[in-house]
Amino acid sequence: MKLSLIAPPVLALAVAAIFTGGNTTEGYDLIGHNLSLSQRDFRVNNNLTAAGANNNNTPHANFPDAQGFVMAMWKGAIEWGSLLHGDGGGDTTQNLGLGSGAANFDASFQGETTAIGNLGDNICSGLDGNSGGVLAFAEITGSGAWRMRFYQGWNWADGPGSIGFSQMDLQSVATHEYGHCLGLGHSGTGAATMAPTAANGQTGPRSIHADDIAGLQAIYGAASATKPTISGLSLSGSTLTITGTNFDATGNQVWFTRANNQGNGTPLKATNVPSTGGGTQIVVAVPNDVRTGGDVLVQKSGNAHSSLSNAYPADLSGSICSGPTNVCFSFPNSTGNIGQLSITGSQNVAANDTVLFGSQLPAGQFGIFLYGQGFTGTTISQGVFCLGGAPFYRLPIVQTDPFGFVNYALDLTNMPLGGDISQGETWNFQLWHRENGGNSNFSETLAYPFCN
Amino acid sequence: MKRFTPKTLLLAAALVAGIGTYGEAQILKVDLGQMVANTDGAVFGTIIDQETIRIDHPVDGPELYYTTLTIKGTDLASNKPTVVSVSFPGGFIDAENGVYNSEAPSKDVIAVGKEVVAFHLWSDNMGGDFASNALYASHGGVYSTFKSKGNVIVQGRGAGYAITTNTHLTSLQGNIQALNTEQR
Numbered sequence: 324m325k326l327s328l329i330a331p332p333v334l335a336l337a338v339a340a341i342f343t344g345g346n347t348t349e350g351y352d353l354i355g356h357n358l359s360l361s362q363r364d365f366r367v368n369n370n371l372t373a374a375g376a377n378n379n380n381t382p383h384a385n386f387p388d389a390q391g392f393v394m395a396m397w398k399g400a401i402e403w404g405s406l407l408h409g410d411g412g413g414d415t416t417q418n419l420g421l422g423s424g425a426a427n428f429d430a431s432f433q434g435e436t437t438a439i440g441n442l443g444d445n446i447c448s449g450l451d452g453n454s455g456g457v458l459a460f461a462e463i464t465g466s467g468a469w470r471m472r473f474y475q476g477w478n479w480a481d482g483p484g485s486i487g488f489s490q491m492d493l494q495s496v497a498t499h500e501y502g503h504c505l506g507l508g509h510s511g512t513g514a515a516t517m518a519p520t521a522a523n524g525q526t527g528p529r530s531i532h533a534d535d536i537a538g539l540q541a542i543y544g545a546a547s548a549t550k551p552t553i554s555g556l557s558l559s560g561s562t563l564t565i566t567g568t569n570f571d572a573t574g575n576q577v578w579f580t581r582a583n584n585q586g587n588g589t590p591l592k593a594t595n596v597p598s599t600g601g602g603t604q605i606v607v608a609v610p611n612d613v614r615t616g617g618d619v620l621v622q623k624s625g626n627a628h629s630s631l632s633n634a635y636p637a638d639l640s641g642s643i644c645s646g647p648t649n650v651c652f653s654f655p656n657s658t659g660n661i662g663q664l665s666i667t668g669s670q671n672v673a674a675n676d677t678v679l680f681g682s683q684l685p686a687g688q689f690g691i692f693l694y695g696q697g698f699t700g701t702t703i704s705q706g707v708f709c710l711g712g713a714p715f716y717r718l719p720i721v722q723t724d725p726f727g728f729v730n731y732a733l734d735l736t737n738m739p740l741g742g743d744i745s746q747g748e749t750w751n752f753q754l755w756h757r758e759n760g761g762n763s764n765f766s767e768t769l770a771y772p773f774c775n
Numbered sequence: 776m777k778r779f780t781p782k783t784l785l786l787a788a789a790l791v792a793g794i795g796t797y798g799e800a801q802i803l804k805v806d807l808g809q810m811v812a813n814t815d816g817a818v819f820g821t822i823i824d825q826e827t828i829r830i831d832h833p834v835d836g837p838e839l840y841y842t843t844l845t846i847k848g849t850d851l852a853s854n855k856p857t858v859v860s861v862s863f864p865g866g867f868i869d870a871e872n873g874v875y876n877s878e879a880p881s882k883d884v885i886a887v888g889k890e891v892v893a894f895h896l897w898s899d900n901m902g903g904d905f906a907s908n909a910l911y912a913s914h915g916g917v918y919s920t921f922k923s924k925g926n927v928i929v930q931g932r933g934a935g936y937a938i939t940t941n942t943h944l945t946s947l948q949g950n951i952q953a954l955n956t957e958q959r
């Protein structure tokens with residue numbers, strides 16, 4: 324014992340005895356709190372080094388980028404969700420799929436952390452040692468926030484299928500503990516996930532029982548007919564299309580999972596997002612710092628439990644929007660240098676803020692910016708034309724200044740016929756310019772993705 | 776089906792008032808035989824002290840709370856007088872500093888002056904390098920008693936607990952002694 328770390332013992336006051344633990348009356352029990360929309364996040368500090376706690380390294384599309392303890396915890400929380408999480412798969416012991424709550428309750432996975440966190444940080448982690456028969460516990464603060472600990476000293480198993488008869492199922496215990504976090508006490512129904520005791524080898528508590536669902540609905544209400552729902556996602560570049568129901572016409576928030584070790588658990592949110600199709604479709608740019616596997620949720624106006632949609636899994640790690648890249652060089656022009664090109668802007672078509680800059684060019688010469696999606700190089704006059712192999716388009720004539728610079732601001736709403744640029748596409752840009760003596764040359768060529 | 780019971784209303788009031796924290800836990804399911812096999816001993820006696828400490832540990836995390844009960848009475852296996860301290864995670868130092876685990880038995884069970892049966896197991900580290908006699912399975916390891924017609928009755932807790940139904944202390948003690956002999 325490290326005495327220096329221990330506060331002087333003080334007699335516990337009556338407050339300590341407010342709760343009567345170990346309820347065994349029939350049916351579910353309510354603690355008395357609920358998780359507001361600001362407490363729906365959960366994170367995992369994967370310090371659980373116990374044998375078997377991190378053996379599951381089989382990826383699953385419904386839990387992108389997660390495995391082991393992290394995946395088990397994610398499954399435990401989303402089992403309480405209102406609708407199937409993705410297609411509900413990921414647990415072969417579940418007959419009905421993961422996501423069985425059918426209530427106005429859904430949680431938002433917010434990645435891993437590097438620390439255990441304070442009481443109320445909504446983080447799950449391991450705890451060294453043992454205290455007899457205690458498997459894990461959740462601590463809930465006065466504001467309804469929580470912290471969850473799993474004792475290292477057990478023979479844990481992280482699934483995903485059935486487990487050994489002498490092993491304790493991590494996902495089952497996670498499901499049980501998260502039930503406490505969201506407001507449920509112990510149930511007197513023996514088959515309920517919220518029954519107070521657990522036995523080795525059992526995986527039944529992974530799947531919440533009708534009694535657990537009744538308790539959940541007693542706190543949050545059965546899923547409202549007006550609650551937003553997500554039924555599908557599609558990603559193109561960094562543009563995410565969300566399909567569902569009951570989105571507001573304007574002012575929706577789209578919640579994303581932050582990358583590991585980022586933020587304080589608060590989801591990264593795209594705000595003021597409109598919907599189309601009578602509230603059935605949302606198109607949103609994935610924020611730059613959300614390039615990871617996680618869940619997407621939609622909150623419509625208001626902070627009622629029924630304002631938040633189900634959590635839908637999304638692997639957004641492929642949506643990284645890189646900047647312009649040089650895909651083809653020309654030959655040096657009369658300045659002795661290869662003409663340089665740079666492009667500024669937000670890489671977002673709707674923002675219409677793309678500007679082309681040329682430099683290291685001969686002074687006072689006319690030129691034309693060209694763009695296309697081909698990248699075949701051909702020597703023409705003194706340089707290399709790089710946009711062969713596909714249609715290319717000409718922008719209006721420009722002229723270099725006395726220092727050999729030139730720029731042109733694109734108007735993406737008024738591009739040459741056939742050369743419209745759409746979000747999610749990548750286009751190659753190059754400058755052709757006249758040279759002294761009736762010759763001509765080209766700048767380098769940049770590929771520019773419109774992906775933000 | 777039970778909804779808001781007086782206890783949950785009390786707790787809700789405490790939560791609304793911002794008083795400390797509340798904890799829940801899941802414990803291993805054991806019957807009496809397993810309980811006796813898993814523990815160092817069982818005591819029947821009176822709770823004479825109760826105290827809670829806070830540990831802020833560099834590895835295990837901040838704000839770890841443990842409550843220790845001191846029980847003076849009889850060791851049920853040897854039938855000899857004993858004084859045993861048993862600890863469990865959770866508890867409150869004062870109104871604003873503490874955390875409560877559902878393993879933590881109810882006020883009715885662990886108040887100073889109450890007579891209980893408690894099962895204990897030494898742990899070198901209950902978390903945060905706190906070494907103590909663990910109250911085995913916390914709320915699953917302590918049982919209220921009451922007197923009836925001159926007999927001490929140990930209150931059963933239902934399915935999943937080591938003592939499921941109300942049992943005469945003498946009968947429980949006989950069972951524990953028999954199990955101890957069997958398991959020796």
Ligand SMILES: [Zn+2]
Nearest residue numbers: 519799800801
């Ligand atoms: Zn529990």
